[in-house]
Amino acid sequence: MQQNLKFVYQHPLLSENDLEKLASKHQRTEFKKNEFLLREGEISAEYYILESGIVRGFVHDYDQNEITTEFFVENDIVIVPSSLFQKIPSQENLQAVMDCVLWKISYDDFQELFHEIEGFREWGRVWFSYQVFSMKQRSLDVVMKTASERYLKLMKEKPQIIRNVPLKQIASYLGITDSSLSRIRREI
Structure with a gap:
């Protein structure tokens, strides 16, 4: 079985047989x-588990600027839940960085397995709860943390983004301008 699938779908109620089915x-x-x-504008028909690389989610604001809403890294589930x-x-685009x-x-x-495997249903409940949290x-961080603190948190939690993603995309994800991000990077 693919290691990253095993990592993503780990739950005490999922047996080896369940994992093989998944x-x-x-x-x-x-x-x-x-x-x-x-x-x-497209309707999602699947979701993905990322083995390697980086995917970003983004939207266009009222001025048609690209605003990054999410970065997905190794072992993340790449999904737009509302569409799927x-x-x-x-409303979002998913693009390989x-x-x-x-x-x-x-x-x-997914639906077939979700109804067939009890442990998969429980895994899904836990995964969705974590996503809501x-x-x-993230919305609290935007209000309560400085841009520098948000950047440091991103650097700690997903350093591969800092190393591999264009600054403009990182800045829009953090809700700041490119020049502000450049200043923060110089100060750190």
């Missing part, structure tokens, strides 16, 4: 730098 429904896929996994689960057009290897599972296969924490 793995059998994933397909290895690759995206080259700048290729889109999902474009704004509600079957609505995505660098060449990526991912493991894709279709919505239909993370989103809430």
